[in-house]
Amino acid sequence: MESIKPSFTILITTKNRVHDLRITLAKCTDLFSYDQVNYIICDDGSTDGSHDFIAKQYPFIQLIQNKESKGLIYSRNRLLDLVTTPFAISLDDDAHFITQKPLPIISAYFDTNPASGLLAFRIFWGLEAPITTSTNEKDQVVQSFVGCGHVWRMEAWRSIANYPEWFEFYGEEDFASYELFKNNWSVDYVPQVLVQHRANVKARRNDLDHNLRLRRSLRSGWYLLFMFIPLHLVPRKFSYSIWMQFKRKVFKGELNVLLVLLLAFKDLIVNFPKLFKQGKRLSPKEWEVYSKLSPTKIYWQPSHEKITDDKL
Incomplete structure (x- = not known):
């Protein structure tokens, strides 16, 4: 019988957060049963035993390591360079899917939206799971995406410049989004796929x-x-x-x-x-089009309470 060629690669960068990584990988158990998924983890110079944990507990995961920490953006570029599948899902080491069977949803969306270069997921920020997961939000083209949960169409990734490693942290997603826009790819927010980012923003x-x-x-x-x-x-x-x-x-x-x-x-x-x-400066006409896109969907909550982003 001919083996199934993988369609997805799940990418995770980690550094000295083996406790969070244990939870994330445990939450990925359902996805491990899919023949269509590859897994690559970059250990960015951890000193807490992350490398040994992954190698012993998950030998089927392709594991790469930076002997010395090179940073998140460097590690993400390195991971994406290794992808051989049509799509690559990027998750933080403290994030996991709440949505059951997200892969068919992702595949169907890409199939019916050939201009979509990247899908941004609905993201719940919190240490505990949300009380309810339902939403009335609709699919829409947005300006940018959040790094902790998204999926690349690799054809789109290869058409743009790599993440700028000299940014070090923050801004690389917006950089990529401008690049995608300039190359006629869209960033699409797909709320049917819910990810929990286990972080306490406040x-x-x-x-x-x-x-x-x-x-x-x-x-x-x-x-x-x-x-x-x-x-x-x-x-x-x-x-x-x-x-x-x-x-x-x-x-x-x-x-x-x-x-x-x-x-x-x-x-x-x-x-x-x-x-x-x-x-790659946008022209005034390009800026007018870009400005009319929906803002980046960063936080989702089941209640009407609003989380304020304190980054800027």
């Missing part, structure tokens, strides 16, 4: 790396401004970004944000040559 404000996260988030937003936004809009949007940090944080006593702003601005100056070398 608690992140108290994490020791909060300032570093804010710095990287700010600078990536500025990088994207200078790389893709029509030039006549850049000064206003750049000034607005700075003003909102003062309004929301500095004027409310978060004086540490002043240093964050200065460091982010320094990063902008240092990387200015790369912005012009790798940028």
